[in-house]
Amino acid sequence: MLKISELAFSYSGNGCKVFNDFSLSIEKGAVYGLLGLNGTGKSTLLYLLTGLLRPQQGSVLYKGEDVQKRLPSTLSDMFIVPEEFELPKMSIKRYAALHSGFYPRFSYEQLQKNLAMFGLDDTVVFNNLSMGQQKKAYMCFALATNTSLLVMDEPTNGLDIPSKSEFRRLIASNMSDDKTIIISTHQVRDIDSLLDHIVIIDGSQVLLNASSDEICRRLLFTEQPISEPTDGALFVQPSVAGNSVILPNEFDEESRLNLELLFNGVLAERDKFIALFNA
Protein backbone atom coordinates (compact mmCIF):
# COMPACT_ATOMS: atom_id res chain seq x y z
CA MET A 1 0.00 0.00 0.00
CA LEU A 2 2.74 2.43 1.00
CA LYS A 3 6.30 1.84 -0.08
CA ILE A 4 9.22 3.97 1.03
CA SER A 5 12.42 3.30 -0.88
CA GLU A 6 15.94 4.56 -0.21
CA LEU A 7 14.69 7.78 1.30
CA ALA A 8 17.16 10.56 2.07
CA PHE A 9 16.07 13.80 3.67
CA SER A 10 17.61 16.70 5.56
CA TYR A 11 16.38 20.12 6.57
CA SER A 12 18.32 23.08 5.27
CA GLY A 13 20.26 24.93 7.90
CA ASN A 14 21.60 21.88 9.69
CA GLY A 15 23.48 19.64 7.34
CA CYS A 16 22.77 16.39 9.16
CA LYS A 17 20.45 13.97 7.47
CA VAL A 18 17.23 13.00 9.17
CA PHE A 19 16.88 10.02 6.86
CA ASN A 20 19.52 8.28 4.84
CA ASP A 21 18.78 5.28 2.65
CA PHE A 22 15.62 4.56 4.61
CA SER A 23 13.15 1.95 3.35
CA LEU A 24 9.86 0.71 4.78
CA SER A 25 6.66 -0.93 3.59
CA ILE A 26 3.22 -0.39 5.09
CA GLU A 27 0.43 -2.88 4.40
CA LYS A 28 -3.28 -2.18 4.52
CA GLY A 29 -5.73 -3.18 7.21
CA ALA A 30 -3.59 -2.53 10.28
CA VAL A 31 -2.95 0.10 12.92
CA TYR A 32 0.76 0.93 12.87
CA GLY A 33 2.58 2.40 15.82
CA LEU A 34 5.55 4.49 14.79
CA LEU A 35 7.97 4.83 17.67
CA GLY A 36 11.34 6.46 18.04
CA LEU A 37 13.36 8.81 20.19
CA ASN A 38 12.97 12.57 19.97
CA GLY A 39 14.55 13.92 16.82
CA THR A 40 14.69 10.60 14.98
CA GLY A 41 12.32 11.92 12.35
CA LYS A 42 8.91 10.44 13.17
CA SER A 43 6.97 13.59 12.31
CA THR A 44 9.22 14.23 9.32
CA LEU A 45 8.49 10.71 8.10
CA LEU A 46 4.75 11.35 8.38
CA TYR A 47 5.12 14.57 6.39
CA LEU A 48 7.13 12.72 3.75
CA LEU A 49 4.49 9.96 3.60
CA THR A 50 1.77 12.48 2.88
CA GLY A 51 3.77 14.51 0.34
CA LEU A 52 4.10 17.57 2.57
CA LEU A 53 7.87 17.43 2.29
CA ARG A 54 10.01 16.36 -0.66
CA PRO A 55 12.85 13.92 -0.13
CA GLN A 56 16.24 14.68 -1.64
CA GLN A 57 16.50 11.07 -2.74
CA GLY A 58 14.30 8.04 -2.90
CA SER A 59 10.57 7.79 -3.28
CA VAL A 60 7.33 7.28 -1.39
CA LEU A 61 4.73 5.40 -3.37
CA TYR A 62 1.13 5.23 -2.23
CA LYS A 63 -0.85 2.63 -4.17
CA GLY A 64 1.81 2.93 -6.86
CA GLU A 65 1.64 6.74 -7.16
CA ASP A 66 4.44 9.03 -6.07
CA VAL A 67 3.07 11.12 -3.18
CA GLN A 68 5.33 14.01 -4.21
CA LYS A 69 3.00 14.64 -7.15
CA ARG A 70 0.21 15.43 -4.67
CA LEU A 71 -2.44 14.15 -7.06
CA PRO A 72 -6.07 14.70 -6.04
CA SER A 73 -6.68 10.94 -6.29
CA THR A 74 -3.90 10.32 -3.74
CA LEU A 75 -4.75 13.22 -1.45
CA SER A 76 -8.44 12.31 -1.31
CA ASP A 77 -7.49 8.86 -0.06
CA MET A 78 -5.25 9.96 2.83
CA PHE A 79 -5.60 12.27 5.81
CA ILE A 80 -3.09 13.59 8.29
CA VAL A 81 -3.80 14.83 11.81
CA PRO A 82 -0.62 16.65 12.81
CA GLU A 83 0.44 17.35 16.37
CA GLU A 84 -0.12 21.06 15.92
CA PHE A 85 -2.65 22.40 13.50
CA GLU A 86 -4.56 25.52 12.61
CA LEU A 87 -8.28 25.37 11.99
CA PRO A 88 -10.35 28.15 10.44
CA LYS A 89 -12.76 30.17 12.51
CA MET A 90 -15.98 28.30 11.69
CA SER A 91 -18.26 25.63 13.07
CA ILE A 92 -17.47 21.95 12.64
CA LYS A 93 -20.62 21.61 10.55
CA ARG A 94 -19.54 24.36 8.17
CA TYR A 95 -16.01 23.00 7.97
CA ALA A 96 -17.42 19.57 7.10
CA ALA A 97 -19.71 21.09 4.47
CA LEU A 98 -16.76 22.88 2.85
CA HIS A 99 -14.26 20.02 2.92
CA SER A 100 -16.35 16.86 2.74
CA GLY A 101 -16.71 17.22 -1.05
CA PHE A 102 -13.04 16.44 -1.47
CA TYR A 103 -13.41 13.01 0.17
CA PRO A 104 -15.63 10.64 -1.83
CA ARG A 105 -16.32 8.33 1.14
CA PHE A 106 -17.03 11.03 3.70
CA SER A 107 -19.92 10.19 6.02
CA TYR A 108 -21.71 12.94 7.89
CA GLU A 109 -23.51 10.41 10.11
CA GLN A 110 -20.15 8.98 11.10
CA LEU A 111 -18.90 12.46 11.94
CA GLN A 112 -21.85 13.09 14.22
CA LYS A 113 -21.43 9.67 15.83
CA ASN A 114 -17.71 10.33 16.39
CA LEU A 115 -18.38 13.78 17.85
CA ALA A 116 -21.01 12.32 20.17
CA MET A 117 -18.42 9.89 21.54
CA PHE A 118 -16.37 12.87 22.70
CA GLY A 119 -19.45 14.77 23.82
CA LEU A 120 -19.05 17.40 21.10
CA ASP A 121 -21.64 19.13 18.97
CA ASP A 122 -21.17 20.01 15.28
CA THR A 123 -22.49 23.53 15.75
CA VAL A 124 -19.62 24.57 17.98
CA VAL A 125 -16.97 26.86 16.46
CA PHE A 126 -13.38 25.55 16.43
CA ASN A 127 -11.95 28.69 17.99
CA ASN A 128 -14.30 28.41 20.95
CA LEU A 129 -12.84 25.02 21.84
CA SER A 130 -9.72 24.24 23.85
CA MET A 131 -6.73 22.77 22.00
CA GLY A 132 -7.59 19.27 23.23
CA GLN A 133 -11.22 19.62 22.11
CA GLN A 134 -10.12 20.97 18.74
CA LYS A 135 -7.94 17.92 18.36
CA LYS A 136 -10.86 15.64 19.18
CA ALA A 137 -13.07 17.42 16.63
CA TYR A 138 -10.36 17.25 14.00
CA MET A 139 -9.80 13.54 14.62
CA CYS A 140 -13.56 12.94 14.35
CA PHE A 141 -13.55 14.67 10.96
CA ALA A 142 -10.44 12.74 9.88
CA LEU A 143 -12.08 9.40 10.70
CA ALA A 144 -15.33 10.42 8.99
CA THR A 145 -13.46 11.01 5.71
CA ASN A 146 -13.00 7.22 5.53
CA THR A 147 -9.71 7.54 3.70
CA SER A 148 -7.66 4.38 3.22
CA LEU A 149 -4.71 5.94 5.03
CA LEU A 150 -4.98 7.97 8.20
CA VAL A 151 -1.81 9.39 9.69
CA MET A 152 -1.80 10.76 13.24
CA ASP A 153 1.04 12.53 14.97
CA GLU A 154 0.86 12.36 18.77
CA PRO A 155 -2.95 12.03 18.77
CA THR A 156 -3.27 11.63 22.55
CA ASN A 157 -1.19 14.70 23.42
CA GLY A 158 -3.43 17.23 25.09
CA LEU A 159 -6.30 14.78 25.65
CA ASP A 160 -7.66 14.32 29.17
CA ILE A 161 -7.69 10.85 30.76
CA PRO A 162 -11.28 9.84 29.84
CA SER A 163 -10.72 11.13 26.30
CA LYS A 164 -7.76 8.81 25.84
CA SER A 165 -9.96 5.76 26.33
CA GLU A 166 -12.63 7.36 24.13
CA PHE A 167 -9.94 7.83 21.52
CA ARG A 168 -9.09 4.11 21.61
CA ARG A 169 -12.78 3.27 21.27
CA LEU A 170 -13.13 5.72 18.40
CA ILE A 171 -10.23 4.22 16.48
CA ALA A 172 -11.46 0.68 17.08
CA SER A 173 -15.00 1.50 15.95
CA ASN A 174 -13.81 3.25 12.78
CA MET A 175 -11.26 0.64 11.77
CA SER A 176 -11.89 -1.72 8.86
CA ASP A 177 -9.86 -4.07 6.67
CA ASP A 178 -9.37 -1.56 3.89
CA LYS A 179 -8.00 1.14 6.18
CA THR A 180 -4.53 1.75 7.54
CA ILE A 181 -3.79 4.01 10.46
CA ILE A 182 -0.29 5.15 11.32
CA ILE A 183 0.08 6.59 14.80
CA SER A 184 3.30 8.26 15.84
CA THR A 185 3.54 8.73 19.57
CA HIS A 186 5.60 8.78 22.73
CA GLN A 187 2.57 7.98 24.87
CA VAL A 188 2.76 4.26 24.18
CA ARG A 189 0.58 3.30 27.16
CA ASP A 190 -2.32 5.24 25.64
CA ILE A 191 -2.44 3.18 22.49
CA ASP A 192 -0.63 -0.11 23.06
CA SER A 193 -3.84 -2.13 22.95
CA LEU A 194 -4.74 -0.61 19.58
CA LEU A 195 -1.62 -1.41 17.66
CA ASP A 196 -1.43 -4.30 15.22
CA HIS A 197 2.05 -3.48 14.03
CA ILE A 198 5.07 -1.81 15.63
CA VAL A 199 7.72 0.15 13.76
CA ILE A 200 10.66 1.53 15.72
CA ILE A 201 12.96 3.83 13.77
CA ASP A 202 16.12 5.77 14.36
CA GLY A 203 16.41 7.82 11.19
CA SER A 204 18.57 5.77 8.93
CA GLN A 205 17.45 2.40 10.20
CA VAL A 206 14.27 0.51 10.96
CA LEU A 207 15.11 -1.14 14.27
CA LEU A 208 11.93 -3.15 14.47
CA ASN A 209 9.12 -3.74 11.98
CA ALA A 210 6.86 -6.52 13.15
CA SER A 211 3.24 -7.24 13.95
CA SER A 212 2.15 -7.38 17.57
CA ASP A 213 1.36 -11.08 17.11
CA GLU A 214 4.81 -11.80 15.78
CA ILE A 215 6.43 -9.88 18.63
CA CYS A 216 4.43 -11.85 21.20
CA ARG A 217 5.25 -15.08 19.40
CA ARG A 218 8.96 -14.38 19.52
CA LEU A 219 9.25 -12.54 22.82
CA LEU A 220 8.03 -13.15 26.31
CA PHE A 221 7.30 -10.12 28.49
CA THR A 222 7.36 -10.91 32.16
CA GLU A 223 7.79 -9.45 35.63
CA GLN A 224 10.25 -11.24 37.91
CA PRO A 225 11.16 -10.82 41.58
CA ILE A 226 14.58 -9.29 42.06
CA SER A 227 15.92 -12.58 43.50
CA GLU A 228 15.12 -14.57 40.36
CA PRO A 229 18.00 -14.91 37.86
CA THR A 230 17.71 -13.12 34.51
CA ASP A 231 20.13 -15.31 32.55
CA GLY A 232 19.21 -15.50 28.89
CA ALA A 233 17.08 -12.37 29.05
CA LEU A 234 17.25 -10.07 26.04
CA PHE A 235 16.59 -7.04 28.19
CA VAL A 236 16.09 -6.36 31.87
CA GLN A 237 14.63 -3.21 33.34
CA PRO A 238 14.21 -2.64 37.07
CA SER A 239 10.58 -2.16 38.09
CA VAL A 240 8.61 -1.64 41.32
CA ALA A 241 7.96 -5.37 41.68
CA GLY A 242 11.49 -6.43 40.77
CA ASN A 243 12.52 -6.69 37.13
CA SER A 244 10.64 -6.29 33.88
CA VAL A 245 12.20 -8.80 31.54
CA ILE A 246 12.07 -9.62 27.85
CA LEU A 247 12.95 -13.21 27.14
CA PRO A 248 13.02 -15.19 23.90
CA ASN A 249 9.68 -17.01 23.72
CA GLU A 250 11.04 -20.52 23.32
CA PHE A 251 7.98 -22.42 24.55
CA ASP A 252 5.22 -20.40 22.80
CA GLU A 253 4.01 -18.94 26.06
CA GLU A 254 1.43 -16.17 26.01
CA SER A 255 2.23 -12.74 27.39
CA ARG A 256 0.90 -9.23 27.05
CA LEU A 257 2.94 -6.91 24.85
CA ASN A 258 4.70 -4.32 27.01
CA LEU A 259 5.41 -1.62 24.47
CA GLU A 260 7.42 0.62 26.74
CA LEU A 261 9.68 -2.25 27.76
CA LEU A 262 10.04 -3.36 24.16
CA PHE A 263 10.94 0.17 23.03
CA ASN A 264 13.59 0.54 25.74
CA GLY A 265 14.88 -2.93 24.98
CA VAL A 266 15.18 -2.35 21.25
CA LEU A 267 17.07 0.89 21.80
CA ALA A 268 19.40 -0.60 24.41
CA GLU A 269 20.04 -3.94 22.73
CA ARG A 270 19.36 -3.14 19.12
CA ASP A 271 21.70 -5.78 17.64
CA LYS A 272 20.08 -8.59 19.62
CA PHE A 273 16.58 -7.59 18.54
CA ILE A 274 17.52 -6.97 14.92
CA ALA A 275 19.17 -10.41 14.81
CA LEU A 276 16.16 -12.07 16.41
CA PHE A 277 13.60 -10.53 14.07
CA ASN A 278 15.70 -10.91 10.95
CA ALA A 279 16.37 -14.58 11.68
Add this chain to the structure above:
Amino acid sequence: MNNRFGFSRFAAVLKCDLVEHRWRYICVFFIMFVALLGCQLMHINEIIEWSSLRGTDSSLFMHRLAENCTAFFYVVLMFALICAAADMSSVSFKTKGRALNYLVMPASKLEKFLSRAFINIVLVIVMAYVALFLADLVRMLCVPFFEADGFYGFTVHQIFVNLFDPFKAVFENGSTTNAVIVNDEVLTPVWSFGMCFMAVVCIVLSGLWSHSVFLLGGCIWRKGALLKTIASAMIISLLVLWLLVNIAPSIDVWAENRLAPWLEQRFETEEDLLRVGFPIVAFLNLAFVVFNWWLAYRLFSRKQMIPRTHLFGSKHPHHLFNKAHS
Protein backbone atom coordinates in the same frame (compact mmCIF):
# COMPACT_ATOMS: atom_id res chain seq x y z
CA MET B 1 -10.31 10.55 -11.30
CA ASN B 2 -9.15 13.53 -13.34
CA ASN B 3 -5.92 14.57 -11.68
CA ARG B 4 -5.22 17.59 -13.87
CA PHE B 5 -8.10 20.04 -13.71
CA GLY B 6 -11.73 19.65 -12.71
CA PHE B 7 -14.04 22.63 -12.58
CA SER B 8 -16.01 21.33 -9.58
CA ARG B 9 -12.80 20.84 -7.59
CA PHE B 10 -11.53 24.26 -8.68
CA ALA B 11 -14.80 25.80 -7.47
CA ALA B 12 -14.54 23.90 -4.18
CA VAL B 13 -10.98 25.15 -3.57
CA LEU B 14 -12.09 28.67 -4.42
CA LYS B 15 -15.03 28.40 -2.04
CA CYS B 16 -12.82 27.09 0.79
CA ASP B 17 -10.35 29.90 0.25
CA LEU B 18 -13.02 32.57 0.16
CA VAL B 19 -14.89 31.30 3.20
CA GLU B 20 -11.83 30.56 5.35
CA HIS B 21 -10.21 33.94 4.64
CA ARG B 22 -13.39 35.96 4.26
CA TRP B 23 -12.41 38.56 6.86
CA ARG B 24 -9.21 39.28 5.01
CA TYR B 25 -11.07 39.91 1.73
CA ILE B 26 -13.79 41.93 3.48
CA CYS B 27 -11.04 44.05 5.03
CA VAL B 28 -9.41 44.65 1.61
CA PHE B 29 -12.81 45.58 0.18
CA PHE B 30 -13.52 47.95 3.05
CA ILE B 31 -10.14 49.70 2.65
CA MET B 32 -10.82 50.22 -1.07
CA PHE B 33 -14.34 51.47 -0.32
CA VAL B 34 -13.13 53.97 2.29
CA ALA B 35 -10.35 55.23 0.01
CA LEU B 36 -12.72 55.72 -2.94
CA LEU B 37 -15.45 57.31 -0.85
CA GLY B 38 -12.92 59.62 0.80
CA CYS B 39 -11.62 60.65 -2.62
CA GLN B 40 -15.13 61.44 -3.88
CA LEU B 41 -16.13 63.41 -0.79
CA MET B 42 -12.92 65.40 -0.82
CA HIS B 43 -13.43 66.37 -4.45
CA ILE B 44 -16.99 67.64 -3.96
CA ASN B 45 -15.95 70.90 -2.27
CA GLU B 46 -13.14 71.39 -4.74
CA ILE B 47 -15.52 70.99 -7.69
CA ILE B 48 -18.07 73.39 -6.19
CA GLU B 49 -15.30 75.98 -5.77
CA TRP B 50 -14.02 75.36 -9.30
CA SER B 51 -17.55 75.73 -10.64
CA SER B 52 -18.21 79.00 -8.84
CA LEU B 53 -14.94 80.44 -10.11
CA ARG B 54 -15.71 79.52 -13.69
CA GLY B 55 -19.41 80.16 -13.47
CA THR B 56 -20.34 76.74 -14.80
CA ASP B 57 -23.61 75.12 -13.80
CA SER B 58 -24.09 71.92 -11.82
CA SER B 59 -24.66 69.76 -14.90
CA LEU B 60 -20.88 69.41 -15.23
CA PHE B 61 -20.37 68.33 -11.61
CA MET B 62 -20.62 64.61 -12.24
CA HIS B 63 -18.40 64.70 -15.29
CA ARG B 64 -15.78 66.66 -13.36
CA LEU B 65 -16.03 64.34 -10.34
CA ALA B 66 -15.53 61.24 -12.48
CA GLU B 67 -12.58 62.89 -14.19
CA ASN B 68 -10.99 63.75 -10.84
CA CYS B 69 -11.58 60.31 -9.37
CA THR B 70 -10.44 58.26 -12.35
CA ALA B 71 -6.72 58.50 -11.68
CA PHE B 72 -7.20 57.78 -7.99
CA PHE B 73 -9.38 54.77 -8.77
CA TYR B 74 -6.69 53.31 -11.02
CA VAL B 75 -4.02 53.97 -8.40
CA VAL B 76 -6.16 52.11 -5.83
CA LEU B 77 -6.82 49.28 -8.27
CA MET B 78 -3.19 49.01 -9.33
CA PHE B 79 -1.97 49.05 -5.74
CA ALA B 80 -4.56 46.42 -4.76
CA LEU B 81 -3.57 44.22 -7.70
CA ILE B 82 0.12 44.50 -6.87
CA CYS B 83 -0.47 43.76 -3.17
CA ALA B 84 -2.74 40.83 -4.03
CA ALA B 85 -0.24 39.42 -6.53
CA ALA B 86 2.49 39.62 -3.90
CA ASP B 87 0.09 37.84 -1.57
CA MET B 88 -0.13 34.70 -3.74
CA SER B 89 1.27 32.32 -1.18
CA SER B 90 1.18 34.24 2.08
CA VAL B 91 -2.51 33.49 2.74
CA SER B 92 -2.06 29.75 2.42
CA PHE B 93 1.57 29.27 3.44
CA LYS B 94 2.20 31.89 6.11
CA THR B 95 2.28 29.37 8.95
CA LYS B 96 3.12 25.68 9.13
CA GLY B 97 -0.50 24.85 10.01
CA ARG B 98 -1.95 26.79 7.10
CA ALA B 99 0.56 25.28 4.69
CA LEU B 100 -0.34 21.80 5.87
CA ASN B 101 -4.08 22.40 5.46
CA TYR B 102 -3.58 23.80 1.99
CA LEU B 103 -1.13 21.20 0.74
CA VAL B 104 -3.21 18.20 1.80
CA MET B 105 -6.39 19.62 0.29
CA PRO B 106 -7.30 17.07 -2.39
CA ALA B 107 -7.06 19.30 -5.44
CA SER B 108 -4.45 19.50 -8.16
CA LYS B 109 -1.63 22.04 -8.03
CA LEU B 110 -3.07 23.77 -11.09
CA GLU B 111 -6.49 24.11 -9.46
CA LYS B 112 -4.94 25.61 -6.33
CA PHE B 113 -2.76 28.00 -8.30
CA LEU B 114 -5.59 29.13 -10.55
CA SER B 115 -7.94 29.61 -7.61
CA ARG B 116 -5.40 31.86 -5.89
CA ALA B 117 -4.74 33.73 -9.13
CA PHE B 118 -8.50 34.13 -9.68
CA ILE B 119 -8.95 35.61 -6.21
CA ASN B 120 -5.90 37.84 -6.48
CA ILE B 121 -6.71 39.19 -9.91
CA VAL B 122 -10.34 38.79 -11.00
CA LEU B 123 -11.85 39.11 -7.56
CA VAL B 124 -9.74 42.18 -6.72
CA ILE B 125 -10.85 43.93 -9.93
CA VAL B 126 -14.51 43.08 -9.25
CA MET B 127 -14.11 44.20 -5.62
CA ALA B 128 -12.65 47.54 -6.75
CA TYR B 129 -15.60 48.24 -9.08
CA VAL B 130 -18.16 47.14 -6.46
CA ALA B 131 -16.40 49.33 -3.87
CA LEU B 132 -16.60 52.25 -6.29
CA PHE B 133 -20.30 51.56 -6.89
CA LEU B 134 -20.96 51.51 -3.14
CA ALA B 135 -18.88 54.66 -2.69
CA ASP B 136 -21.11 56.29 -5.34
CA LEU B 137 -24.23 55.27 -3.42
CA VAL B 138 -22.89 56.52 -0.09
CA ARG B 139 -21.70 59.77 -1.70
CA MET B 140 -25.22 60.34 -3.06
CA LEU B 141 -26.56 59.87 0.46
CA CYS B 142 -24.09 62.50 1.65
CA VAL B 143 -24.87 65.02 -1.12
CA PRO B 144 -27.61 66.86 0.91
CA PHE B 145 -24.91 67.88 3.43
CA PHE B 146 -23.00 69.69 0.67
CA GLU B 147 -26.08 71.40 -0.76
CA ALA B 148 -25.05 70.61 -4.31
CA ASP B 149 -27.64 68.81 -6.40
CA GLY B 150 -25.39 68.09 -9.34
CA PHE B 151 -23.64 65.23 -7.60
CA TYR B 152 -26.38 62.66 -8.11
CA GLY B 153 -25.01 60.08 -10.49
CA PHE B 154 -22.57 57.21 -10.79
CA THR B 155 -18.89 57.66 -11.49
CA VAL B 156 -18.41 53.93 -11.89
CA HIS B 157 -19.83 53.94 -15.42
CA GLN B 158 -17.69 56.82 -16.62
CA ILE B 159 -14.56 55.43 -14.98
CA PHE B 160 -15.16 52.10 -16.65
CA VAL B 161 -15.53 53.86 -20.00
CA ASN B 162 -12.39 55.91 -19.24
CA LEU B 163 -10.49 52.64 -19.01
CA PHE B 164 -10.16 52.80 -22.78
CA ASP B 165 -9.05 56.44 -22.89
CA PRO B 166 -5.29 55.77 -22.95
CA PHE B 167 -5.82 53.40 -25.85
CA LYS B 168 -8.04 55.89 -27.64
CA ALA B 169 -5.29 58.47 -27.14
CA VAL B 170 -2.77 56.16 -28.74
CA PHE B 171 -4.99 55.79 -31.79
CA GLU B 172 -5.65 59.52 -31.95
CA ASN B 173 -2.01 60.55 -31.49
CA GLY B 174 -0.79 57.81 -33.71
CA SER B 175 -2.96 58.98 -36.55
CA THR B 176 -2.03 62.69 -36.29
CA THR B 177 1.52 63.09 -34.99
CA ASN B 178 3.06 61.67 -38.08
CA ALA B 179 0.77 63.51 -40.44
CA VAL B 180 2.34 65.60 -43.12
CA ILE B 181 0.57 68.89 -43.70
CA VAL B 182 0.80 70.35 -47.15
CA ASN B 183 -1.22 73.46 -48.06
CA ASP B 184 -3.35 73.11 -44.91
CA GLU B 185 -4.29 69.64 -45.99
CA VAL B 186 -3.53 66.60 -43.88
CA LEU B 187 -1.84 63.99 -45.98
CA THR B 188 -0.42 60.59 -45.24
CA PRO B 189 1.68 59.09 -43.77
CA VAL B 190 -0.26 58.33 -40.56
CA TRP B 191 0.02 55.31 -38.30
CA SER B 192 -1.93 52.44 -39.67
CA PHE B 193 -4.51 50.63 -37.55
CA GLY B 194 -2.06 47.77 -37.13
CA MET B 195 0.62 50.10 -35.75
CA CYS B 196 -1.78 51.69 -33.27
CA PHE B 197 -2.98 48.26 -32.25
CA MET B 198 0.59 47.06 -31.63
CA ALA B 199 1.29 50.18 -29.55
CA VAL B 200 -1.74 49.38 -27.38
CA VAL B 201 -0.63 45.75 -27.12
CA CYS B 202 2.80 46.95 -25.93
CA ILE B 203 1.21 49.13 -23.22
CA VAL B 204 -1.04 46.30 -22.02
CA LEU B 205 1.78 43.76 -22.02
CA SER B 206 4.16 46.01 -20.09
CA GLY B 207 1.44 46.38 -17.43
CA LEU B 208 0.99 42.63 -17.31
CA TRP B 209 4.74 42.17 -17.09
CA SER B 210 5.00 44.48 -14.06
CA HIS B 211 2.12 42.61 -12.44
CA SER B 212 3.70 39.23 -13.15
CA VAL B 213 6.89 40.35 -11.37
CA PHE B 214 4.88 40.80 -8.17
CA LEU B 215 3.08 37.53 -8.76
CA LEU B 216 6.46 35.84 -9.04
CA GLY B 217 7.63 37.55 -5.84
CA GLY B 218 4.46 36.32 -4.13
CA CYS B 219 5.32 32.77 -5.11
CA ILE B 220 8.94 33.00 -3.97
CA TRP B 221 8.40 34.52 -0.53
CA ARG B 222 5.80 33.49 2.01
CA LYS B 223 6.14 36.57 4.17
CA GLY B 224 6.71 40.23 3.26
CA ALA B 225 6.68 39.41 -0.46
CA LEU B 226 5.61 42.91 -1.52
CA LEU B 227 8.52 44.69 0.14
CA LYS B 228 10.97 41.97 -0.83
CA THR B 229 9.86 42.15 -4.47
CA ILE B 230 10.15 45.95 -4.53
CA ALA B 231 13.58 45.75 -2.90
CA SER B 232 14.73 43.09 -5.37
CA ALA B 233 13.41 45.09 -8.33
CA MET B 234 15.24 48.18 -7.05
CA ILE B 235 18.48 46.27 -6.59
CA ILE B 236 18.23 44.76 -10.09
CA SER B 237 17.40 48.18 -11.59
CA LEU B 238 20.38 49.75 -9.82
CA LEU B 239 22.65 46.99 -11.06
CA VAL B 240 21.43 47.43 -14.63
CA LEU B 241 21.85 51.20 -14.32
CA TRP B 242 25.36 50.79 -12.97
CA LEU B 243 26.16 48.41 -15.79
CA LEU B 244 24.78 50.81 -18.38
CA VAL B 245 26.70 53.76 -16.95
CA ASN B 246 29.88 51.74 -17.06
CA ILE B 247 29.47 50.53 -20.57
CA ALA B 248 27.77 53.68 -21.87
CA PRO B 249 30.85 55.04 -23.72
CA SER B 250 31.31 51.81 -25.62
CA ILE B 251 27.58 51.62 -26.34
CA ASP B 252 27.67 55.20 -27.64
CA VAL B 253 30.49 54.40 -30.00
CA TRP B 254 28.80 51.24 -31.15
CA ALA B 255 25.45 52.97 -31.60
CA GLU B 256 26.98 55.83 -33.56
CA ASN B 257 29.26 53.81 -35.78
CA ARG B 258 27.32 50.63 -36.27
CA LEU B 259 23.68 50.77 -35.13
CA ALA B 260 22.66 54.15 -36.51
CA PRO B 261 23.95 53.54 -40.05
CA TRP B 262 22.44 50.08 -40.00
CA LEU B 263 19.07 51.43 -38.91
CA GLU B 264 19.17 54.23 -41.47
CA GLN B 265 19.96 51.76 -44.17
CA ARG B 266 17.24 49.33 -43.12
CA PHE B 267 14.45 51.68 -42.08
CA GLU B 268 13.83 54.76 -44.16
CA THR B 269 11.12 56.31 -41.99
CA GLU B 270 10.27 56.29 -38.30
CA GLU B 271 7.16 54.30 -39.11
CA ASP B 272 9.24 51.58 -40.70
CA LEU B 273 11.29 51.35 -37.54
CA LEU B 274 8.24 51.25 -35.29
CA ARG B 275 6.60 48.64 -37.48
CA VAL B 276 9.42 46.29 -36.50
CA GLY B 277 10.07 47.76 -33.05
CA PHE B 278 6.56 47.37 -31.63
CA PRO B 279 6.26 43.65 -32.32
CA ILE B 280 9.74 43.06 -30.87
CA VAL B 281 8.89 44.97 -27.69
CA ALA B 282 5.50 43.23 -27.51
CA PHE B 283 7.11 39.84 -28.00
CA LEU B 284 9.74 40.51 -25.31
CA ASN B 285 7.05 41.68 -22.88
CA LEU B 286 4.91 38.65 -23.66
CA ALA B 287 7.89 36.34 -23.22
CA PHE B 288 8.62 37.88 -19.81
CA VAL B 289 4.96 37.59 -18.78
CA VAL B 290 4.77 33.94 -19.83
CA PHE B 291 8.10 33.15 -18.16
CA ASN B 292 7.12 34.87 -14.91
CA TRP B 293 3.77 33.05 -14.79
CA TRP B 294 5.38 29.73 -15.61
CA LEU B 295 8.05 30.20 -12.94
CA ALA B 296 5.43 31.41 -10.43
CA TYR B 297 3.38 28.26 -11.06
CA ARG B 298 6.43 26.03 -10.72
CA LEU B 299 7.43 27.67 -7.44
CA PHE B 300 3.88 27.62 -6.12
CA SER B 301 3.34 23.97 -7.01
CA ARG B 302 6.68 22.92 -5.50
CA LYS B 303 6.04 24.56 -2.15
CA GLN B 304 6.48 22.35 0.88
CA MET B 305 5.07 22.56 4.34
CA ILE B 306 8.33 23.89 5.74
CA PRO B 307 10.41 26.17 3.51
CA ARG B 308 13.72 24.44 3.00
CA THR B 309 15.63 27.01 1.08
CA HIS B 310 16.38 30.55 0.71
CA LEU B 311 15.04 31.46 -2.67
CA PHE B 312 13.58 28.75 -4.85
CA GLY B 313 11.82 26.47 -2.37
CA SER B 314 14.35 23.72 -2.97
CA LYS B 315 17.99 23.15 -2.23
CA HIS B 316 18.34 22.10 -5.81
CA PRO B 317 16.93 24.77 -8.16
CA HIS B 318 17.47 22.44 -11.13
CA HIS B 319 14.43 20.52 -9.84
CA LEU B 320 12.35 23.43 -11.13
CA PHE B 321 13.16 22.35 -14.62
CA ASN B 322 12.84 18.65 -13.95
CA LYS B 323 9.61 17.31 -15.41
CA ALA B 324 9.70 14.15 -13.37
CA HIS B 325 9.05 16.20 -10.24
CA SER B 326 6.27 18.33 -11.67
